[in-house]
Amino acid sequence: MKDYETKFIRNVTLAGHNGAGKTILTEALLYSAGAINKMGSIENGSTISDYDPEEQKRQMSINLTVNQFEYKKHKVNILDTPGYMDFVAEMASGIYVSENTLFVVSASSGIGVGTEDAWEYSDKFGTHKIVFVNKMDNEHTDFFKILDELKNTFEKIFVPITIPIGSAENLKGVVNVLEGKAYIYKDGKREETDIPSELANKIEEIKTAIIEAAAETDEELMNKYFEEGTLSPEEISKGIVEGIKQNSFVPVLAGAAKKNIGVIELLDFIVKCLPSPEGFTYKTEDDKEIKVSPDGKFVGFVFKSVSDPYAGKLNYFKVIRGELTTATNVINASQDRHEKISHLNVSLGKEHKEVSKLCAGDIGVVAKLDTVHYGDTLSDASEPVKIKRIELPKPIYTVALEADSRKDEEKLGGNIMKLIADDPTLSIKRDAELKQTLLSGMGEIQLEVLVSRLKDRYGVNVKLKEPRIPYRETIEKKAEAQGKYKKQTGGHGQYGDVHIRFEPLPRGSGFEFVDAIVGGVVPARFIPSVEKGLKEALQKGFLAGYPMVDIKATLFFGSYHSVDSSDLAFQVAASLAFKNAMPNCKPVILEPIMKVEVIVPEEYMGDVMGDINNKRGKILGMEAVGKGKQKIKAEVPMAEMTKYPIELRSLARGRGKFTMEFSHYEKVPPHIQEKIIEEAKKWREEEESKK
Numbered sequence: 001m002k003d004y005e006t007k008f009i010r011n012v013t014l015a016g017h018n019g020a021g022k023t024i025l026t027e028a029l030l031y032s033a034g035a036i037n038k039m040g041s042i043e044n045g046s047t048i049s050d051y052d053p054e055e056q057k058r059q060m061s062i063n064l065t066v067n068q069f070e071y072k073k074h075k076v077n078i079l080d081t082p083g084y085m086d087f088v089a090e091m092a093s094g095i096y097v098s099e100n101t102l103f104v105v106s107a108s109s110g111i112g113v114g115t116e117d118a119w120e121y122s123d124k125f126g127t128h129k130i131v132f133v134n135k136m137d138n139e140h141t142d143f144f145k146i147l148d149e150l151k152n153t154f155e156k157i158f159v160p161i162t163i164p165i166g167s168a169e170n171l172k173g174v175v176n177v178l179e180g181k182a183y184i185y186k187d188g189k190r191e192e193t194d195i196p197s198e199l200a201n202k203i204e205e206i207k208t209a210i211i212e213a214a215a216e217t218d219e220e221l222m223n224k225y226f227e228e229g230t231l232s233p234e235e236i237s238k239g240i241v242e243g244i245k246q247n248s249f250v251p252v253l254a255g256a257a258k259k260n261i262g263v264i265e266l267l268d269f270i271v272k273c274l275p276s277p278e279g280f281t282y283k284t285e286d287d288k289e290i291k292v293s294p295d296g297k298f299v300g301f302v303f304k305s306v307s308d309p310y311a312g313k314l315n316y317f318k319v320i321r322g323e324l325t326t327a328t329n330v331i332n333a334s335q336d337r338h339e340k341i342s343h344l345n346v347s348l349g350k351e352h353k354e355v356s357k358l359c360a361g362d363i364g365v366v367a368k369l370d371t372v373h374y375g376d377t378l379s380d381a382s383e384p385v386k387i388k389r390i391e392l393p394k395p396i397y398t399v400a401l402e403a404d405s406r407k408d409e410e411k412l413g414g415n416i417m418k419l420i421a422d423d424p425t426l427s428i429k430r431d432a433e434l435k436q437t438l439l440s441g442m443g444e445i446q447l448e449v450l451v452s453r454l455k456d457r458y459g460v461n462v463k464l465k466e467p468r469i470p471y472r473e474t475i476e477k478k479a480e481a482q483g484k485y486k487k488q489t490g491g492h493g494q495y496g497d498v499h500i501r502f503e504p505l506p507r508g509s510g511f512e513f514v515d516a517i518v519g520g521v522v523p524a525r526f527i528p529s530v531e532k533g534l535k536e537a538l539q540k541g542f543l544a545g546y547p548m549v550d551i552k553a554t555l556f557f558g559s560y561h562s563v564d565s566s567d568l569a570f571q572v573a574a575s576l577a578f579k580n581a582m583p584n585c586k587p588v589i590l591e592p593i594m595k596v597e598v599i600v601p602e603e604y605m606g607d608v609m610g611d612i613n614n615k616r617g618k619i620l621g622m623e624a625v626g627k628g629k630q631k632i633k634a635e636v637p638m639a640e641m642t643k644y645p646i647e648l649r650s651l652a653r654g655r656g657k658f659t660m661e662f663s664h665y666e667k668v669p670p671h672i673q674e675k676i677i678e679e680a681k682k683w684r685e686e687e688e689s690k691k
Contacts, residue, residue: 004075006278006294006361010270011077011318012130013098015091015122017112018083020104021134023049023061025257026080032263033076035069035348039260048349049080053456054449062449064090064304066316066363068346074271077363083114085654086446089392089425092121093303093374096390097318097363099280099292100244100270101127107146107167107254108138111153113654119154124391128244128275129156130251132266136164137171137256147252155627157249159213160206162265164254165196174255174262175199177206178236178269185261213249214239240273277361282320285386290320294360297380298322298330301387305374307418309457312368316347317378319364320387324378325357332369333384334376339369373421395427395440396658397645399447400468402437404461412437415458419450426450433547434468435687443645468683469639470592471546471676472665475585478503480556483577485569496569498522498530499557500577502585505550507665511538514554522558522570529567530555533574542582543589543673544680549665589673590665592638598648599631600656607651608632615640616669635663 014022026049027039040046045056049065061082068077081094091114095101101122103115122129133146143164150158162174165182173184175195180203182195195203215225217239225231231239243249253269255262277292282301284290290299304316324330330339345352345365358364372378375389401416403409416439420426427440441447447464454460480501487494505512513531522530538548558573596617600608609619609632617636625631641660648656668676 002070003355003357004359004362006292006359007276008074009077009277009359009361010074010100010274011079011098011277011361011363012100012102012270012274013079013081013094013127014102014104015081015095015115015118016083016104017106017109017114018060019109020083020106020112020115021257022080022083022104023047025104025132025134025263026065026067026078028257028260028263029076029078029267030067030069030348032260032267033069033071035067051350054452057452058445058449060084062087062090064094065349066304066347066365068348068363071267072271075362076267076270079363081118083112083118084445085114085117086441086443088117088442089390089423090304091118092390092392095121095127096125097301097303099128099277099361100274101129103129103131105131105133105146105150106138107133107136107141107143110146110149116153116655126247126281129247130244130269130274131158131253132262133252133254134257136167136254137169137259137261139168141167143167143254150250150252154250157213158252159210159249160254161210161251161269162253162255162262163199163202163206164262165199171256171259171261174253174265175203176265177203177210178233178240180207183265185259188260190264210240211236213243217242217246217248237273241275244273245275280361283388285388287388290385290387292361293321294323296321297383298324298328298378299380299385299387300324300364300378302372302374302376302378303390305372305422307422313370313372314365314367315369315372316363316365319358319360319362321360321385322380323357323359324364329381330378331381331384332372332376333379333386334373335371336384337371338381339372339378341366341369343367374424390424392425393442393657394659395425395442396660397443397447398438398440398467398642400436400465401428401439402463402465404463408461411458411460412454412462415460416450416454419453419457431470434470436468438467439464443649466642471544471668472590472592473541473543473546473548473587474550474590474667475502475504475548475582475587477584477586479581479584481577481581481584483573483575483580485572485576486564487569493561493564494566494569494572495561495564496526496529496566496571496573497559498555498570498573498577500530500534500574500581501554501556502578502581503552503554504585505552507550507590509550511535511549512552514552516554516556517558521560522555523560523565526560526565526567526570527555529570530574533571534578536571537575537578542579542587544677545684546589546680548587549590589668589676591668591672593635593663593666594638594641594660595663596634596636596641596658596660597631598634598656598658599625599629600648600652602628602630604652604656605630605632608648608656611647611651612636637666637668638662 030036031039055062065080079094081091165172175182184193214236215221280292299321300317300319302317306314377387379385484497617634620633
C-alpha cells in the first residue's frame, strides 16, 4: 500500500445497534473495493472483522476492528464496532478516532438503543454523521418509514442520497438521487437502468431537498440558488461536504449489504463527499486544541491495545499531527518513556502489512511496545503532547472471581491484568474483608468473554459467582459484662479480668473505647491490650461474622495478678467480655444502602419505579432530563442491586442507564437478617472444607 496524503484519507466508523449488519457491510465494502475476493459470513465465522474465537462462537462483534483499503485514489479506514453496550469502550474508541460515523440501521428492526448510544458519543466527540439503511431485502421493510423514525428520534434533517428500488424479495437496486441514475443488481453485478417511473416524482422532490440543503451551507451557493433555481453537480457536492462538516444535515443511503446492493454507491459517496481528517480537532490534557494536520511534530493517540499470547502487545493508534516513520524519536508522553518503533503496520482485520510511514489522519498498529497502553499519547520526543483520554462510563456490574485450583490462582493475577489493561471499563480488586476477588465491568457478556479468554489464551480456569455483601453488625441496647481469663499451666499462668459496658452509638460513628478505670485495678500498661482484644472481637462480629460498628465500649472495672497477668491475658479477657455482653445488647445486622440514579424514557417509568419498590428501595425524587426522559433518584439496598444492569436492560428495553454509589448503612428487616445469618454459616462451612 502506497503512502497517502491526509486529504486522500477517509476514516469511517461503523456504529449502530447489535444485529444491524455492520460487520457484513464491512465485508461488502471490502469486496466492492477489491480488497477481498469473496465476502465472508457471520454464520461460518469467515468475516474479516469478527476473527476473534469469542466473536465466532457468539456470532456477534466484540472488538473494534480496523480494516484498510484503497479505492479510487483514496485510502479508506473502516472501523467496525460492536453494537452491544457491554463493549461500549470499543464503540466509543472507534467513534473518537474517526471523523465520520456511519450509522448502520436495520430496515426491518429500526434504530435500536445501540444506535442511540452511538449517536450520543458522536455528538460528544463532534464527528460527522451519515446513515446507511441496511437489510432492505428483509420482509416488511419501508425505507421512508425508517427515514421518519430517524427524524423523530434525533430531530435532525435527514437527506436521502440513494433510495431503494423495491424491498424485501423484490429489492432490485437503488437510485442515486445525486447522479440522477438508477442501478439494478443481478448475480452480484451492477447495471445502470432507467429510473422507475413510479419513483420519478419522489426523486425530483428529494433532489430539490438535497439542493436546498447544500445551498444553505454557503452564502454564495444560496445566492446562486435563489437566482438560478438550481446548482451544478460540483456545487451540490461542495454543499454536501460542507453540510456534513457543519452537521446541518445527515445524508442517508440505502441497500442490502448481504446482497451487496447499494454498497458501491455508499463507497463512492464516502470518497467523494465525506470530509478528510484534515482540520478535525482534538483536545489536549491541558485543554488546548490540536488539529489533525500534516504540519508539525508527530503526535499519535493509542485507541486500542491488545495482549496476544503469540504476537505480543499490539497498539492501534491514529496520527493526529505530522508523520511517523521508524526513524522518528518517539516518547510515550503519558508515561514519560522513550519508545523505539521498529516496524509500522496497517491492518485488514487480523492481518498486518508493513508500511514505511504514516501521515496525519492515518491509522496504524505497532507491536511489542509493552509499556504503551490504551489512551496513551505517542509524540515526537522534542515536543511531548498528551491527547485527552476518552471519557467512558464506570463499571456497573460486579461479580466474584474464583480460581478452580491453586495452580489457576497462581496464574490468574498477571494474566488477567493483561486483559483488563486492554479494556478501561474493566476493573479488579481484592476485598480482604470478604475474602473475594471482585471483577467489575459493563455487563454479564463482557465478563463471560473475559473468563473465556483467560482459559483459551492463558489456560486459567475461573468461575464467576455472585459477590458477598459487606454487611455490618451493631447493637441497639446497653449492657455490661465481665470477661475473666484465668489459666494455670504449672509455671507462670495467665490472668486477666475486665468489666466492660457496651452501648450503641449513632450510625457512622465507628468504635469508641473509653478507659474509666479508677485506682489502678487494671494497670495502665494493660489498657491498650484490652482495646486491642475488643477490636479483634468486633472485627469477627457476633451474629454472622461481619465487623461490628457504632459501638462504645467503656472499661470501668477489673483485676490483675502481679505475676500471671499479661497483654495476651487481657486481650482474651476483653473478647470474653464482648461475647458475654452481646446477647443482652440486642445485636442486629446492618446492610449497605446505595444511592441510585436511573435515567429512562418516560414510558418505562412505572415499571422501573415498581421494580425499585420491590427491591425495598425508597424513591427520593424525579426530574426531567432531556427529551422524553426522567431521572429517578432512590436509595436501594446493595443486596438487591447485584443483577441490576441485566434487570434494567430488560425493564427499559436497553434504554435505561444508571449510576450507583454507597450512601450509608441501615438495619435489615428481621426476616432478611435470619437469611443473612444462615448464608454466612454456610459460607464459613464451605471455607473450612477448603482448608
